[in-house]
Amino acid sequence: MAQTPDVGVIRSMAARMRLDIVEMIAEAGSGHPGGSLSAADIVAALYFGVMKHDAARPDWAERDRFVLSKGHAAPVLYSALAESGYIGREHLMTLRKLGSILQGHPDCKKVPGVEVSTGSLGQGLSIANGIGLGLKLDGNPARVFCLLGDGELQEGQVWEAAMFAAHHGVDNLIAIVDHNGLQIDGSCTEVMCLGDVEAKFSVFGWKTISADGHDVEALVSAFKTAEEALGQGVPVVIVCGTTKGKGVSFMEGNAGWHGKAPSVDERERAVAELTAAIEKEAARG
Numbered sequence: 001m002a003q004t005p006d007v008g009v010i011r012s013m014a015a016r017m018r019l020d021i022v023e024m025i026a027e028a029g030s031g032h033p034g035g036s037l038s039a040a041d042i043v044a045a046l047y048f049g050v051m052k053h054d055a056a057r058p059d060w061a062e063r064d065r066f067v068l069s070k071g072h073a074a075p076v077l078y079s080a081l082a083e084s085g086y087i088g089r090e091h092l093m094t095l096r097k098l099g100s101i102l103q104g105h106p107d108c109k110k111v112p113g114v115e116v117s118t119g120s121l122g123q124g125l126s127i128a129n130g131i132g133l134g135l136k137l138d139g140n141p142a143r144v145f146c147l148l149g150d151g152e153l154q155e156g157q158v159w160e161a162a163m164f165a166a167h168h169g170v171d172n173l174i175a176i177v178d179h180n181g182l183q184i185d186g187s188c189t190e191v192m193c194l195g196d197v198e199a200k201f202s203v204f205g206w207k208t209i210s211a212d213g214h215d216v217e218a219l220v221s222a223f224k225t226a227e228e229a230l231g232q233g234v235p236v237v238i239v240c241g242t243t244k245g246k247g248v249s250f251m252e253g254n255a256g257w258h259g260k261a262p263s264v265d266e267r268e269r270a271v272a273e274l275t276a277a278i279e280k281e282a283a284r285g
Contacts, residue, residue, distance in 0.1 A: 005045070005048070005220050006048075007216045010216045011044075013080075014041045017083065018277070019278060020075070021040065029261050038213070039070075039178045041242075042242075043077065055085035061140060067128045068124065069128075070121065070148060071117075074119075087111060105117070125148060125157075136172060143172050143174060148175060150179045150181065151183030154191070162235075166234060172230055174223070177239045180242040182244040197239050210238070244258070
């Protein structure tokens with residue numbers, strides 16, 4: 001981070017992104033609100049405070065790369081790209097519609113700013129490893145940020161990638177785990193217990209950091225600590241405690257909102273809550 005991020009800007013962006021997420025998915029009639037909402041503060045912190053990127057130059061060689069390994073949370077990425085200027089906001093309400101560039105999972109061939117097409121869970125960290133190694137071989141100072149879901153950590157490929165990153169010293173890589181405790185079939189603990197996620201990454205040779213994934217100041221601090229650890233021969237992971245469906249009261253902590261769109265009434269209720277949150281952030285300045 002070249003300068004201290006403005007936490008007020010990040011909070012405001014996260015609030016606006018949550019409204020975008022609900023509106024997009026309601027308009028589409030399908031999608032994944034729970035994990036998109038839980039990641040909003042993390043993605044807002046990355047795009048509006050941490051990463052080096054330029055919407056006017058999406059192919060800028062020294063841009064930081066973002067890999068959304070949990071590709072079903074595409075709405076949170078699309079909103080960040082629209083707020084950043086990579087795509088026009090008019091695209092948002094075309095999510096999942098025939099002919100739209102905004103598919104249910106990100107497509108790097110269609111959407112400026114999308115680095116990698118993702119959605120098949122477990123693959124993103126491997127891709128991030130390849131990007132990171134390529135940058136190192138080129139002497140490029142860019143960093144790679146990879147956002148994973150916690151249910152996704154049940155995929156064996158994640159741990160092969162974790163072992164690879166440590167063995168090959170991919171020390172320009174920061175992984176982030178959106179640890180909301182829920183997945184499509186229920187709680188992660190009941191489906192397949194993850195145990196101590198930080199401890200697992202640690203024994204694989206990673207530097208580990210924990211943060212409240214909805215506390216912007218804590219996130220900014222965690223990213224600063226992670227950046228200071230880069231270039232020292234080991235990859236870094238930030239395990240973020242989050243709440244599925246964060247920001248919409250009736251979605252919070254409810255696995256049922258992993259992958260369904262709100263009804264007309266639910267959309268109105270959610271929009272009212274999120275609009276109030278936006279107004280609250282604006283009043284805070």
